[in-house]
Amino acid sequence: MEEIVRLHDVTKFIAGHEVVSNVTMSVHKGEIYGLLGPNGSGKTVIMKMLTNLVKPSYGTIDMFGEPIKASSYQYLSRAGSMIEYPTFYEKKTARQNLQLVSEYMGYYEPTAINEVLEWVQLEQVQHKPVHTFSLGMKQRLGIARAMLVKPELLILDEPMNGLDPSGIKTVREMFQMMNQEYGTTLIVSSHMLSEVELFADRIGVIKNGKWLQEISMKALKEENTEYIEILTANQKQACFVLEDVLQLSNFKALHNNTIRVYEAGHRQNEITQAMLDHHVEIEAISKKYKSLEEYFHQVLDQEKAQEEE
Structure with missing residues (x-):
């Protein structure tokens, strides 16, 4: 550019x-x-x-x-x-x-x-x-x-x-x-x-x-994805797809029909397709990132740690 x-x-x-x-x-x-x-x-x-x-x-x-x-x-x-x-x-x-x-x-x-x-x-x-x-x-x-x-x-x-x-x-x-x-x-x-x-x-x-x-x-955002959040009414079946089909274990089912997947990296499309293949209706799916403020303080903290070494 x-x-x-x-x-x-x-x-x-x-x-x-x-x-x-x-x-x-x-x-x-x-x-x-x-x-x-x-x-x-x-x-x-x-x-x-x-x-x-x-x-x-x-x-x-x-x-x-x-x-x-x-x-x-x-x-x-x-x-x-x-x-x-x-x-x-x-x-x-x-x-x-x-x-x-x-x-x-x-x-x-x-x-x-x-x-x-x-x-x-x-x-x-x-x-x-x-x-x-x-x-x-x-x-x-x-x-x-x-x-x-x-x-x-x-x-x-x-x-x-x-x-x-x-x-x-x-x-x-x-x-x-x-x-x-x-x-x-x-x-x-x-x-x-x-x-x-x-x-x-x-x-x-x-x-x-x-x-x-x-x-x-x-x-x-790509480097600082914290988790993928899934909103679905069929939470039990969605968890089955994550664990048995996609072989994911680091996820958490919340009480509000929400599932957070912490180890998915950039696999949002793969998760979406797997849910569709197994007839799990998804109301919403999105990546959640570290905020700019969190990233900013992370950079400053890393610099401070280097100065103290």
């Missing part, structure tokens, strides 16, 4: 302290990439390097196939970003702030401002000065500003900070809409792992500036 962003052995020192250490990371065109890590792990520094606000001490960063240099600004019109808490002209209205960005970027699409205000559900307050906005409203306005020019790449640092559950859902759906309808590539850092799990295609994990893992959500 085409790489739209590539970091190769990137290291960053700030005040003599190594805050990012030999990070190699890639983001493919058209995907949503979740950048995960504890507070102070280096996520924001990486975001700042991607937007040319901070220069790497060592290593290279390519964007749109070209290396980012101190003088590289031509790619900025192709990328939108929100790093840390967004700032605005507080006395100006939400709409006026977006108009200033549009003029600065030379982007004069007549419907663009109306669209992004509607996307972030601020159209009803667009003529109010920003200093009257709550933290969550400013966060949504910052996302609207980043999306204004319909960029090829969106770089968003903790975009869900300060949002209530309704706002979080709105933002998640916006990400998916931008990705699916406009083909926008997104890099999103967040500590809300349950949300990242809902929209990310791939994730990268960083801790104390050290790159720990990069994996697709599809691979993560």
